[in-house]
Amino acid sequence: MEVRLDANKVLDELVAGNNRFLEGQSIKCAHSSLRKLKKFARTGQLPKAILLCCSDSRAPGEMIFDQDIGDFFVIRVAGNIVAPSLVGSVEFAASTFGTSLVIVMGHTQCGAIEATLNHIEDPKTIASENIHDIVSRIKPHIYHISQLENKTTQEKSEMATRANIIASVSQLSHSSRLIESLVEQNKIRIVGALLDISTGKVEFLEA
Numbered sequence: 001m002e003v004r005l006d007a008n009k010v011l012d013e014l015v016a017g018n019n020r021f022l023e024g025q026s027i028k029c030a031h032s033s034l035r036k037l038k039k040f041a042r043t044g045q046l047p048k049a050i051l052l053c054c055s056d057s058r059a060p061g062e063m064i065f066d067q068d069i070g071d072f073f074v075i076r077v078a079g080n081i082v083a084p085s086l087v088g089s090v091e092f093a094a095s096t097f098g099t100s101l102v103i104v105m106g107h108t109q110c111g112a113i114e115a116t117l118n119h120i121e122d123p124k125t126i127a128s129e130n131i132h133d134i135v136s137r138i139k140p141h142i143y144h145i146s147q148l149e150n151k152t153t154q155e156k157s158e159m160a161t162r163a164n165i166i167a168s169v170s171q172l173s174h175s176s177r178l179i180e181s182l183v184e185q186n187k188i189r190i191v192g193a194l195l196d197i198s199t200g201k202v203e204f205l206e207a
């Protein structure tokens with residue numbers, strides 16, 4: 001049975017969860033998490049949101065939004081890039097569980113963004129083909145920012161992080177017939193989010 005939650009209500013819950021996290025008022029507790037895990041093992045999962053976010057150890061979605069086991073279907077990849085297997089994971093969750101909210105979350109001080117900016121300046125800085133695959137997906141989204149004059153490295157990094165999130169949202173929205181169709185029917189909403197790791201606050205970005 002498909003139970004599609006209202007994406008806007010879920011978004012409100014996540015804003016409230018981030019505020020609890022910021023105030024040190026997280027409501028998760030280990031006992032209830034284990035109880036939920038055992039329950040979901042019997043009943044199956046019904047995640048309220050799909051989270052495509054960076055692998056950075058400082059950006060754990062469940063903690064940042066004060067959510068629990070079973071709440072997020074999480075896809076983590078350096079630089080929160082959009083690539084075929086990651087799109088497949090979003091498609092799987094959206095079509096299997098009817099999850100209606102997809103969040104693409106990047107964060108400040110992102111190593112993947114900084115590696116891409118460095119690579120644009122000096123192409124020899126990439127250590128492997130596989131890292132190059134990630135960087136080459138970010139590069140078209142931020143190249144114009146790397147070429148700006150009168151911007152500091154930090155300013156470029158911040159602008160590039162935002163541009164990469166917005167580009168990932170747009171790319172994901174048009175990444176497959178299945179996702180396009182869910183978006184057109186208002187069955188999923190895809191939003192960008194930026195985590196400031198110096199404060200823990202999440203800002204939702206308009207495309």
Ligand SMILES: [Zn+2]
Pocket residue numbers: 054055056078079080107109110111112113
């Ligand atoms: Zn990152």
